[in-house]
Amino acid sequence: MPQLETQFFLPQIVWLIITFGILYVVMARVALPRIAEVLRARQQRISNDLDEAERLKRETEEVIQAYEKALAEARSQAQALATETRAKANAEATAKREELESRLAAEQEEAEKRIAEARASAMAQVTTVAQEAVGEIVSRLAGLSPDRERVASTVEDVARKGS
Template sequence: MSQSTTVLAQAETEAPAAETPATAEAGHTEGTAAEGGHGGAFPPMDTSTYPSQIFWLFIFFGLLYLLMSRVALPKMAAVLEKRSARIESDLAKAQTLKNETEAAVAAYEKALADARAKAQDIAVETRNRMASEMDAERASLEKTLAAKVSEAEAKIAAARAASMKDVGEVAAESAAEIVAELTGSKVSKDAAAQVIAGLKA
C-alpha cells in the first residue's frame, strides 16, 4: 500500500514537469499579446509605410529649410556682419592709436634732441661769457695792481730821497760836531755838507 502511494505521488509530480514547456510557451505568447506586442516587422523598416514616411520627410525638411532661411540664417548673418564691423572698427582704432603713439614718440625724441642741443649751446655760451668776464676782470685787476705798484714805487723813491736828504743833514751835523770836538774849532753845517758831498763825488 505504501509503495503504490509513493508511485502515484511520483507520477503526479512528473506530469506537471512534462507539460511545463508547452504551457510556458503558450503563456508567453498570451502575455506578449496582452502587453501589446507586434507580430509584424519593425515599423520604419515596413515597406508599406515608405510613402507616408517620405511625404512627412519632405514636409519637415521644407519647414526646417524655411525656418533656417527666414529666421536663423539672417540672424546669424547679422551677428557675423556686426562682429566683422566691430573687429574692423577696433583694428582701425588700434592703427590710429599706434600712429598717434609713434607721432608722440617722434615728437618727444625731437624735443629731447632740441633740448640737448640748446643746453649744449647755453653751456658753451656761458663758458665763453665767463671766460671773457674773467679776462676783463683779470686785465682790470692787473691794471689796478700796476697802478698801485707804480704809486708804491714812487712813494718808496720819495721816501728814500727824503731819508737820504735827512741822512746827509744828520751826517753833516755829526761831522761838524766831531770836528769841533776834535779840533776845538767850530765848523759850519754847510761846510761839513760840502765836504761830505765832495767825498761822495
C-alpha cells in the same frame, strides 16, 4: 515606463523626426542667421578696433618722433646758450682782470714813486743828520769847529761809495 514599450517606438520616432525638423528649420531660419550676424558684427568691430589701434600707434610714433626732435633742438639750443654765456662770462672776467691788473700796475707805480720819494727824503734827512753828527763828533773829539761844506762833501762822498 511607456518609452521602453515597443508599441510606442514608432510614434515616438515620428514625433522625434517632426520635432527635430521643426527645431532644424527654426535654427536654420531664425537663430543661426542672427548668430551669424552677431559674429559678423563682432568681427567687423574687432577689425575696426585693430585699424583704429594701428592708426593710433602710427600717430603715437609720429608724436614721439616730433618730441624727440624738439628735445634734441632744445638741447642744442641750451648747449649753444651755455657756450655763449660761458664765452660772455670769460670775456667779462678777462676784461675785469685786465682792468684790475692795469689798476694794480698803476697803484704799484704810484707806490714805487712814493717809496722812491720817501727814500730820497730819508736819504736827504740821513745826510743832514750825518753831517750834523759828524760835525758834532769832530768838534767834541778834536775840539775844533769843522767847515760845514767840507763835512757835507765828505759825508756825500762816503754815502756814494756805500751805495
